[in-house]
Amino acid sequence: MRKERAELGDLKFKQSVELTLKVIGGKWKPVILCHLTDGTMRFGELKREMPSITQKMLTQQLRELEQDGIIHRQIYHQVPPKVEYSLTEYGITVKELLDVMSAWGERHRERFPSDEAEHAPSEGG
C-alpha cells in the first residue's frame, strides 16, 4: 500500500509548507522567534540582540508575527514607553519547528563547513 502520487494530498502538503515559510520564514522572523523562546523581551532588548536589524524591520516583523497570532504585544502606557513581546500559547508551537530546523542546520554545517563562513559574520549577540 504505497502512496501513489496523491495529487491532492501532495498539493495540500506543499501548500502547507509554503504557508509555514510565509509565516515564520524570511530573514528575521526565525531569529526573532529564537530569542522569544527564551521568554518575554522588550523591544530594545530584541534590538540589542540583533544589532544588524533596523527598527523598521524589527517593528514590521513583530507586527506580522502578532497578526499571525504567534506573539503577544504587551503595551505599558507610560513614559518612557515600554513594550514587551512574548510567544502566545499558540506561538510556542513553533519551538518544535525551530528545533527541527536548527538540528538539520547543524547537521548540514557538518557536511558543508564552508557554508557557515558566508553566514557567520552577522550579529553575534
Add this chain to the structure above:
Amino acid sequence: MRKERAELGDLKFKQSVELTLKVIGGKWKPVILCHLTDGTMRFGELKREMPSITQKMLTQQLRELEQDGIIHRQIYHQVPPKVEYSLTEYGITVKELLDVMSAWGERHRERFPSDEAEHAPSEGG
C-alpha cells in the same frame, strides 16, 4: 537547572536555523523538494507540476540544491536530452523537515483560514 540565556548556544541555534532556511528556504526549493520526495523526476516533469515557475528559476534552484548535496542530477547524453533529479541519501533527511513544516502549516491554516486565500491561487498540479 534551567537554561540561563546561553548566548553561545543560542547563537549557534539561530545560525543553524538561518542556515536551514538558506538551504531549503525560498520561494521554490521547498516545493521542488516536496515533489522529489515522491521519487525521481525529469526536468520537464517538475516544470509541469509547477506551471508558475520559469525554466530559469527551476534550473537555478535545482543547481543550488545539487551543490548543497540535497539532490542528484542524472544526465543522459542522448537526443533529445534527458535529465533526472532525485533526492540524495542526505537529501532524504529533509523529508522530516518538510513533514514538520507541513504539519505546522496545516494547523496554522485551521487557525487562520484566510491565510490560504492569498496563497491558494498558485499552481494546482
Add this chain to the structure above:
DNA sequence: CTGGATCCTAGAGGATACTG
C-alpha cells in the same frame, strides 16, 4: 524607549529569445 513615515538599494524572481 518605541515606532511611524519616507525614500532608496539590492537582489530575488520573471519574460523572452536562443541553442545543443
Add this chain to the structure above:
DNA sequence: CAGTATCCTCTAGGATCCAG
C-alpha cells in the same frame, strides 16, 4: 528536452528623519 543569456520587474530589506 533541457538549458543559457539577457533584460526587466518587484519587493524585501535598509537608512534616515521625525514623534509621542
